[in-house]
Amino acid sequence: MARSPSDYRTEVWVDWCPGCGNFGILAAAARAFAELELDPSKVVVVSGIGCSGKISHFLKVNGVHAIHGRAIPVATGIKLANPELTVIVHGGDGDLLGIGAGHFVALGRRNLDIAVVLHDNRVYGLTKGQASPTLPYGVKTKALAYPNVHSAVNPIALALASGYTFVARSYAFDAVHLKETLKRAILHKGAALVDVLQPCVTFNDVFTAERYRKLVYHLEKEGWDPLVRDPSEAEEKLTKAFAKSLEEDRIPIGVFYENPHVPTFEERIAKRVSAYPQRSPAKQPIERDGKPILSKELLKRVFSEFVVEVPAPSHTQVGT
Amino acid sequence: MPDCVSLLLGGPQGGGLETAMLVLARALARAGYGLLADREYHSNIVGKHSYVHMRVSPKGLPRSLEYPVDVLAAMDAETVFTHFPDLAPGGVLVYDSGVSSKRLDEQASMDEAARKRATEQLAGVGFDVESLAAHLRDSKGVRLVPVNFQQVLAGVGERYRLDPARLSRYVSSILVGAVAAVLSLDLETVKHSLSVQFKGRPEIVEPNVAVVEEVARLVPGSAKVPLKEPEPPWSEVMVVSGNDVVAMAKLAAGVRYQSYYPITPAADECLLMERYEYVELDGFQLGPSIVLQVEDEIAAITSAIGAALAGARSSTATSGPGFDLMVEGLSYAGMNEIPVVVTYYQRGGPSTGLPTRGAQSDLLSAVFSSHGEFAKVVLSSGDHEEAFYDTMLAFNIAERYQVPVVHLLDKFLANTVATMPVPDPEKVSVDRGLLAKPTQGYRRFDAGFAVSPRAFLGEGPPMWYTGDEHDEYGHISEDPANRVAMYSKRIEKLKLIERELPSEQKVAVYGSDTPDFLVIGWGSVKGVALDALEELERKGFEAAYANLKLLHPFPKQEVVKLLRRAREVVAVEHSYEAQVGKLVAMWTGRLVEKSVVKFTGRPITLRELVEALELVFSGKKERVVLSYGA
Numbered sequence: 038m039a040r041s042p043s044d045y046r047t048e049v050w051v052d053w054c055p056g057c058g059n060f061g062i063l064a065a066a067a068r069a070f071a072e073l074e075l076d077p078s079k080v081v082v083v084s085g086i087g088c089s090g091k092i093s094h095f096l097k098v099n100g101v102h103a104i105h106g107r108a109i110p111v112a113t114g115i116k117l118a119n120p121e122l123t124v125i126v127h128g129g130d131g132d133l134l135g136i137g138a139g140h141f142v143a144l145g146r147r148n149l150d151i152a153v154v155l156h157d158n159r160v161y162g163l164t165k166g167q168a169s170p171t172l173p174y175g176v177k178t179k180a181l182a183y184p185n186v187h188s189a190v191n192p193i194a195l196a197l198a199s200g201y202t203f204v205a206r207s208y209a210f211d212a213v214h215l216k217e218t219l220k221r222a223i224l225h226k227g228a229a230l231v232d233v234l235q236p237c238v239t240f241n242d243v244f245t246a247e248r249y250r251k252l253v254y255h256l257e258k259e260g261w262d263p264l265v266r267d268p269s270e271a272e273e274k275l276t277k278a279f280a281k282s283l284e285e286d287r288i289p290i291g292v293f294y295e296n297p298h299v300p301t302f303e304e305r306i307a308k309r310v311s312a313y314p315q316r317s318p319a320k321q322p323i324e325r326d327g328k329p330i331l332s333k334e335l336l337k338r339v340f341s342e343f344v345v346e347v348p349a350p351s352h353t354q355v356g357t
Numbered sequence: 358m359p360d361c362v363s364l365l366l367g368g369p370q371g372g373g374l375e376t377a378m379l380v381l382a383r384a385l386a387r388a389g390y391g392l393l394a395d396r397e398y399h400s401n402i403v404g405k406h407s408y409v410h411m412r413v414s415p416k417g418l419p420r421s422l423e424y425p426v427d428v429l430a431a432m433d434a435e436t437v438f439t440h441f442p443d444l445a446p447g448g449v450l451v452y453d454s455g456v457s458s459k460r461l462d463e464q465a466s467m468d469e470a471a472r473k474r475a476t477e478q479l480a481g482v483g484f485d486v487e488s489l490a491a492h493l494r495d496s497k498g499v500r501l502v503p504v505n506f507q508q509v510l511a512g513v514g515e516r517y518r519l520d521p522a523r524l525s526r527y528v529s530s531i532l533v534g535a536v537a538a539v540l541s542l543d544l545e546t547v548k549h550s551l552s553v554q555f556k557g558r559p560e561i562v563e564p565n566v567a568v569v570e571e572v573a574r575l576v577p578g579s580a581k582v583p584l585k586e587p588e589p590p591w592s593e594v595m596v597v598s599g600n601d602v603v604a605m606a607k608l609a610a611g612v613r614y615q616s617y618y619p620i621t622p623a624a625d626e627c628l629l630m631e632r633y634e635y636v637e638l639d640g641f642q643l644g645p646s647i648v649l650q651v652e653d654e655i656a657a658i659t660s661a662i663g664a665a666l667a668g669a670r671s672s673t674a675t676s677g678p679g680f681d682l683m684v685e686g687l688s689y690a691g692m693n694e695i696p697v698v699v700t701y702y703q704r705g706g707p708s709t710g711l712p713t714r715g716a717q718s719d720l721l722s723a724v725f726s727s728h729g730e731f732a733k734v735v736l737s738s739g740d741h742e743e744a745f746y747d748t749m750l751a752f753n754i755a756e757r758y759q760v761p762v763v764h765l766l767d768k769f770l771a772n773t774v775a776t777m778p779v780p781d782p783e784k785v786s787v788d789r790g791l792l793a794k795p796t797q798g799y800r801r802f803d804a805g806f807a808v809s810p811r812a813f814l815g816e817g818p819p820m821w822y823t824g825d826e827h828d829e830y831g832h833i834s835e836d837p838a839n840r841v842a843m844y845s846k847r848i849e850k851l852k853l854i855e856r857e858l859p860s861e862q863k864v865a866v867y868g869s870d871t872p873d874f875l876v877i878g879w880g881s882v883k884g885v886a887l888d889a890l891e892e893l894e895r896k897g898f899e900a901a902y903a904n905l906k907l908l909h910p911f912p913k914q915e916v917v918k919l920l921r922r923a924r925e926v927v928a929v930e931h932s933y934e935a936q937v938g939k940l941v942a943m944w945t946g947r948l949v950e951k952s953v954v955k956f957t958g959r960p961i962t963l964r965e966l967v968e969a970l971e972l973v974f975s976g977k978k979e980r981v982v983l984s985y986g987a
Contacts, residue, residue, distance in 0.1 A: 049832055077819050083663070086824075094821060094832050099814045101666060102823035102833075103659065104689050110656035114663025114671065115814060117647045118614050122667065122815045143652040310635045310645045318647055318669035319813060323611025324787035329749070331609040331643065333781040339636050339643060340605055342553075343595045344779060345386040 040074050042067035049094045056246075058158060058209035058235025059088055062127075063095055065215040066154070070098065073220055080123045083112040085132035087163045089156035092127045106137030109144050112151050119319040120303050123223060126153045131161045134170040134190050144228050145199025149302040152203075152222040152229040155192055158237035159244050166240030179242045193282035193293055196230040197275060202299045203229035204278065205292040208253050209236070210246060214290065221292065227301045234288070249288070256281070256291030265296040360585045362540065363423045364411045365440055366532055368432025369466065371403035373529030376554060378409040378774065379596075380533050384550035386596050386776050388543055389587030391418040393884075394774040395960055397986075400621070400712045404466050406435050408987070413540075415585040418776050420740075420884030421963045424985060427582045428539055430532045434459035434486050435467050438475045439987045441489060446497040449580050450490060451535040454503035457487040471987070500580040502539065506531055509571050517564040530565040534572030541583045544573070595777045599770035602741045602777065603700055604629035606748035607672060609782035612698075613646045614664035614671035616657040621712050622771040623674040623702045654679035658686030658699065665690075665697045666822065668813030670752050672698040676768070677706045677719050684726045687761050691731030693822045693831075694802070694809070694847065696755035696762075696790070700748070703767040705958040714958025715768035717880055718932035723763050724909045724940065732850040734762045735909040739865070739883030741777045744770060747906070749785040750862065756790040758850050759808055765908060767931070769881040769960045795820065800829040804842055807853055851910040863912035866919060868894070868901035874974050875923030877916075877949065879905040879937055881960065882929050889966040898974050905937060911944040920947050927951040927973050931961065935980075952980050959986035 045067040053059045070080065080098035084090040086105035093100030099122075103111040108126045116124045126133075133141050133155055144151060159172040166180025170190045177184040196204045203225040207215040215233065222229035234253070236246045256263075263278065265271045278294035306313050323330060337344055366381075368374045378394055385392050391414045399405035410426070412419040425445035431437045431452045438461050444450060461467075461475055461484040476484070482492045493499035509531060510524040519527075530551070537547045548566050555561040597605075604626045607615065617627040627648055635644040647664070651657050657673040664671035675683065680701050690697050703719045705711030723735050734754050738744040748764060755762045793799065793810030795817030803809040809829075812820060821831030826843060828834040868890050878886055886902045893900055903919055905912075920926060920941075926949045928938030933956045938949030953969040955961050961983055969981035 047832075078817055079815055081814050091833070094823070097819055099819045100821040100823075100831070101663070101814075102821070102825065104685055104824050107655060107659040107686070110651065110659040111663040111666075113649075113651075113656070114614065114616070114660035114665070115667045116663075117649065117660075118664035118667035118669040118671070119813075119815055139652050140656055143656065306645075306647070312635060312637075312642065313645045313647075316642065316645055318613030318645075318664060318671070319667040319815075321613065321642075321644075323613065323670060324789070327786045327788065329609050329611060329782040329785070329787050330641075331782050333779060333783065335638070335641060335643075336605065336609060336782055337593075337779055338638060339633070340595075343597050343601060343605075344593055345383055345596050345776075346593050347387060347389050347589050347591060 040071045042071045045070045045077060045097050047095055047097045051095050052091065053088055054239050056238040057088065058237065059092065059156060061209035061212060061215060062154065062156060062233055062235065063092055065212060065219055066092070066096060068216045069219040069223065072216070073223060075123060079121065080125070081115055083108045083115065083124065083126050085128035085137065087129040087132055087161065089127055089129040090132070106132050106135070107140065108132065109137060109140035109153065113144065113149060116149055116151055117318065119317050120314040124151045125223065126151060128153070128155065130155060130157045130159060130169040130171040134192060134195070141195070142199040145196060145201040147302040148200055148202055148227045148299050150226055152225070152231065154219065155230060155232045156235055157192065157232050158235045158241055160237050160240045162237050162240055176243055178240060180240050191282055192230065192232040194279055197278055197282065197294060200228065201230045202227035202296045203292070204294045205230065206232040206234065206290045208234045208249055208290050211253070211290065214255065218292065225295065226297060227299060252288040253290050254287055256289045256293070261291060263292040263295045265298060268298045271296055271298070360416065361412050361414045361419050361423065362428070362582055362584055363426040364413065364428045364430065364536060365408055365426040365443055366411070366430045366536070367406065367408035367436030367440055369403070369435070370398055370401050370405050370407045372432055373526065374407055374409060374432065377529035377532040378411070380529070380547070380550045380554050381536055382596050382774050383553055384537065384542060384546040385413055386594050387546040387549060389589040390415060390584065391589070391776045393419045393422060395422055395769065396772045396774070397959065398713050406439060406466060408436065408440065413584060415587040417590045421888040422885070422960060423963045428536060430536050432528055432532060435464045437486050437489060438464060438467070439471060441493060442478065443987070444493065444497070444499055447499065449500045449502060449539050449582055450493060451502040451504065451532070451539070452486060452490060453506040455505050455507045457490070457503065458485055460485045502535055502576050502580050504531060504535060504572055504575050509568060513564050513567045513571060516567065519564060527565060527568050530568035531572050534569035535576055537569065538573035538576035539580060539582050541581055591778050593779060595779055596774060597741060597777055598625065598772055598774050599741055599744055599766060600625040600772070601629055602745050603748050603766070606745045608633055608643060608646065610749040610752045611670045611787055612672050612752065613644065614661060614669040615646065615648045616651050616660045616673045617675065618651055618654045618657050618679055620676050620679045622704060622768040623676050623700065625771070626674045626700065654682035655686060658683040658697070661697050662686060662690055662695050665695050666814050672700060674700040674702070676702045676704045678709065680719070680723070680726070687733065688727035688729055688731065689824045690761040691727065691729070691733055691847065692824050694759035696759055698751045698755050698762045698764060700764045700766065702771045703765065705956070711958040713768070715881070715931060715960060716956065716958060717767055717930050718934070718936070718956065720765065720908065720932070720936040720940065723765050731847050732758065732760045732854070733909065734760055734854060735765055736762065737765045737880040737906055737908055738770070739880060739904045741770065741775045742780065745780040746785055749782065753786065753788040754854065757788050758854055759790060759811060760850060765880065767881050801831050802827065802829045802843065804829055804846055807846070808850060855910045855912065858907060860912070860915050863907040864915045864919070865904040865906060866901055867904070869899045871922055872899050872901035873924045874898060874900040875903060875919055875926045876900060876929055876970070877903045877905060877926060877937055877941060878929040879908065881931065885961050885963055885966050886929055888963050889970055892967050893970055893974065896971065900974070908940070911940060913944050916941060917945050920945055925951060925974070927953060927970065929953045929961070929966070931955050950979060953983065955983035957984050957986065962986065
């Protein structure tokens with residue numbers, strides 16, 4: 038059954054500022070779901086706090102609007118408990134790279150099959166325009182009292198360093214590019230990052246749509262090949278992707294790096310316990326008619342290392 | 358319990374004390390004895406002083422620890438200098454005669470304060486092991502068992518061609534052999550215990566057995582503390598730590614997702630669950646469970662929350678510093694009515710505090726944790742067996758009422774090794790609460806129910822969760838009428854819990870029905886309080902002990918009834934503030950002004966509690982601060 042993007046939208050009124058980059062991301066997300074014909078009941082969007090976090094209410098798939106910075110660990114628990122779910126994280130730059138930076142790194146180290154969509158507008162919008170971790174040093178957006186004293190973190194380089202196996206950047210108002218990139222990120226087996234550049238029309242008067250239109254170019258159109266076809270290519274491709282991520286005078290968008298050869302976290306567990314993920318934590322019986330499956334007899338056998346039999350006393354004594 | 362024997366084994370951390378304790382514990386259990394063994398150690402990997410304080414009973418599980426000890430077995434000089442005051446007159450001192458010339462001022466690993474104390478105590482005695490031993494013999498009738506460790510090890514090493522560099526690994530068996538011989542323990546049980554300890558490695562078992570036999574020969578017949586003939590109330594028993602018990606109970610309860618960040622004293626629970634992540638036994642499958650070490654405690658609670666949303670029974674384990682990081686997640690679980698269990702092993706705070714020592718000073722912190730108001734349950738357990746069943750119960754409460762549950766335990770329980778009857782998981786049902794088969798239009802927070810039917814992510818049409826105030830669908834709503842309805846619905850589950858939980862799961866009362874004195878405590882105070890009250894009863898005090906198990910929601914009715922019957926109320930707790938008394942006052946309006954507290958990080962022991970309660974009962978003191986124990 039062909040699906041349409043509107044099948045993936047709720048009736049909830051979208052309360053972003055007119056012209057917000059989030060609209061582009063929302064539209065692309067719904068279109069990507071439709072084109073991939075995802076079953077809404079098997080998709081979970083986990084979002085953080087901030088303007089971007091509300092996206093889970095606007096999409097008609099399962100939505101978990103988590104606490105600030107913690108969308109990734111919530112998503113991690115969901116995915117590990119039920120790996121048959123498609124789990125996608127949406128979060129802002131402050132959420133994922135500020136308060137939640139440790140989780141961002143940890144996801145890469147695990148290469149768990151989760152796609153992370155970074156709403157990157159370089160400011161904290163909902164709290165009225167403070168500098169976010171992706172705002173460069175010395176830049177003064179309009180709500181700042183002084184030019185930014187912090188240097189920016191580079192999301193692409195951080196993801197590469199952390200072990201993400203699909204690392205891409207797109208632009209909120211490049212509808213087709215963003216949709217296609219999201220689709221690839223969702224289909225990728227392993228941790229995927231899509232850094233989505235987005236204007237904040239209200240608080241970021243420096244990184245505007247106009248500026249992005251001028252600076253952004255498509256990597257693919259310049260013959261960029263991100264795909265690791267053989268594990269032996271990984272180091273070279275990763276090094277090149279790092280170098281590419283540092284480009285600032287022009288802004289490359291597209292897939293920087295894609296390595297399908299690194300085992301996902303699910304595969305790492307399955308390697309040790311072959312019953313996973315078929316018998317996942319969410320999908321196995323833990324009771325029978327309200328009784329635990331572990332009876333006293335079974336408990337004794339399973340944990341026999343702790344059980345001490347007490348035979349009838351004998352009379353040989355130490356030292357006598 | 359006059360038939361009980363108390364032991365103290367001491368040595369440097371990493372020196373094999375743990376092994377010695379486990380070998381002895383299993384041997385004693387096999388011989389029919391019950392035991393309780395507290396492990397005291399520094400936050401250190403190798404070298405600082407650690408010890409095991411053990412009580413052995415011929416009649417099942419001893420409930421409390423006691424000083425002075427009948428046997429002090431020392432691996433090193435520091436143990437002798439630190440614990441000689443703990444030794445009972447006429448007791449037995451096992452020590453390494455090879456270090457008898459060691460002096461107090463040479464003990465570099467000793468805390469300066471402890472050395473200073475020992476220096477004062479030893480004035481006029483002499484500051485070396487030999488002089489101290491002679492003094493104990495002459496002044497207290499202590500029977501000495503000097504063992505030349507090097508000599509024993511060298512002999513056995515030669516016989517079994519052991520690598521001389523690895524001989525120190527057999528020191529644990531010197532203590533085992535000496536203690537077993539002093540207690541006149543059956544040799545076969547010790548051999549059996551060694552074969553269990555070093556399962557599948559006969560090349561290690563044999564030299565250890567040889568060490569035990571050799572040392573046993575060196576113990577003179579005059580240095581015996583024979584155990585009474587055992588009358589075990591069981592034909593099989595478990596020898597387990599509190600961490601072990603909780604881990605087993607979680608797997609029995611059906612926990613299949615456990616996240617954690619390494620922290621003392623919670624990590625051992627997680628490690629055990631990890632080892633048992635999947636068991637297949639004649640077609641029976643336990644698991645697989647995901648036991649995940651995450652990047653911090655925030656990820657621990659929030660990933661457990663994620664797993665719960667997907668339908669797994671999930672939990673995490675931590676202690677104070679980790680719990681502090683979890684409280685925002687707990688508030689989210691409250692807001693979204695997510696069943697998740699936090700096993701909280703208290704240790705000495707504030708901050709890093711005494712990271713390897715016990716405390717009960719986080720009671721109020723646990724009860725009042727997290728911003729906003731919501732239903733949360735805090736449970737405690739008085740001993741290993743309670744901890745098993747309460748752990749299972751915690752998940753039933755969490756799922757039945759869709760609330761976060763904090764199971765508030767402590768380091769004493771976590772690390773204490775005890776004999777415990779094999780528990781029967783089927784004594785506790787698995788109650789997953791009201792579950793929905795969601796259809797189109799499913800409202801996760803259906804206000805038509807006190808507890809809305811729960812569906813798992815992925816089971817039907819989409820559902821939504823948010824930490825924002827939300828409507829029945831889980832979408833954000835700041836509407837005042839909705840706010841009142843949803844806020845009240847969540848909080849009022851507390852009344853339901855208070856009403857529905859059986860009273861024995863709220864507060865268990867022991868002792869007189871019409872007590873003059875009601876002692877109120879919770880958690881690890883139970884055993885020592887019960888033993889103390891038995892002694893005080895013999896002295897003519899009519900008292901009862903209330904073991905408060907449900908700490909939140911507070912069992913007002915039950916406690917008010919108890920208070921009415923009691924003339925005096927005394928709070929006993931491992932803390933400074935006697936926080937449980939404050940909780941009682943808050944919920945019942947009766948001030949609890951008398952207390953016995955201990956906040957050295959060491960457990961309350963029997964004699965000190967008896968003396969303190971006697972002072973309080975007889976009106977001589979309102980508050981006693983205990984401090985015994987190195």
